[in-house]
Amino acid sequence: MRDAIAAEWLKFRTLRSNLYLLTSALIAVGLSAGVAFLVTRGFDAQQGADLRRFDSLGDGLGAGLPLAHLVTGALGALSITTEYGTGHISTSLTAVPARRTFLLAKIPVLVAVTLVAGQVLVFGMYAATTAVLGARAGTVLLNGETLGASLSEPGVLAGLLITGASMPLVALIGLGLGTAIRSTAGTLVTLIVLLLILPFAAQTLPRPLGDRIGAHLVGALPGQIAADGLLTPLAAGALLAAYPVAAMAAAAVAIALRG
Template sequence: MRAALSSEWLKLRSVTSTFHAIGAAALMLALGLVWTFYAGELADERESIGTAAPEQGLLPLVQMSLAVIGVLAITSEHTTGTIRASLTAVPRRGALLLAKAGVVGAVTFVAAHTIILITYGVCRLIAGDRQLGFNEISFSHDLPMLLTSGLSVTVLALVGLGLGFVTRSTAGAIVSVVSLLFVLPAAATYLPPSWNTRVAAYMLPNLVPQIADQQLSRRVGDGLLFPWVALTVLLGYAVAALTIGFFMLRRRDA
């Protein structure tokens, strides 16, 4: 297993697409600075404003950028034909999947939290004592949301990896991830009111605030989830995608 992990780590860090994806995710910092400067100018004119935190408003950028790492970790091998070499080096297909998941998970976990925390710190530093809404809350209060946001990025990357095993297509896997992150939550808004909130609570974008316990209400009657339930659902997305990917990998030839 150690050899499989080393091999996957070497493959991931030797392709430029990994660094391109991380670079795209790091745009959060640049866009967060623009966001904060603009909000600061408005606050100077109006004394105070209320705006969303940059690391939350720009989180989908990081999620999609790093999800591509998970997708390409397997689909690029199908495109180039190197999947046969991988299966020869690691005959146990379950071990191959676990090695890829371990490396993708570790890389995206570190990258996501680094980008999010740096964006958080720099934007608060620039905001200073101006009343922008998002900088009036303590770090200890924001920390659960920051950690959960980073975890959601890792989960989405693992979902992308699992869907890559299923589709064996970069475009197909990315479209599937986009559907989970944007299309399905939007479609849920068209459900009858009695179902809307309950279904939306299980959608990927809505799990982060529920885990961080920052919803206005957590009453089960409102259709919202308790933090431990939301965390289980979030991790369940990754487990489900990787499990389906494993069964598809076993049933197919390379």
């Protein structure tokens, strides 16, 4: 297993698309800063009680998190679909004949890289939002929340850490889907539907149906682990873990049957 993991690390760091994906994830930080900038323009144009009618940006992850999740999911997908696409899967399975061992060897590399990248992205998005809001962040709104969350507020730091830790789980979803689908394009489309389109579609549904559906989707679960939402922290954590477990179970079956 150790040699298989070392081989996966070599493949991961020599695949240029991985570097490009990790770099593109920084766009998520820019998105968070951009949304905060637009809010500050509207905020500065208002006066008096109108300032309190703004919606809170919270920890500032709302705009950038779906993109960050998509990038980490794509990293997981490409770690296997590129091998199918280039035909190198035959060579890899010759070197590691135990197919499930070959699949499992990809997990430590993905988890290590995306855990670090995830924490950097999450705290980068938070820092960017906080920097753009400046002193406005402490404005108390009508719902009792502040325009921007502070790390000193209960649950904010825990929420950021949990969200960063969710990135490896999304990478495993990508790995599982990529192994089952075996197509880069098909897997990326599936990830886009799961991480971007479904959350958007849920927002367009009437309440409370849309809120209930949205609460069960991947991007909404980390925040509910840190603080009660429509789901309890225990239920949200179990569901967040269930997504990659289901994807990897499908991958294990697929690679055993088809290679």
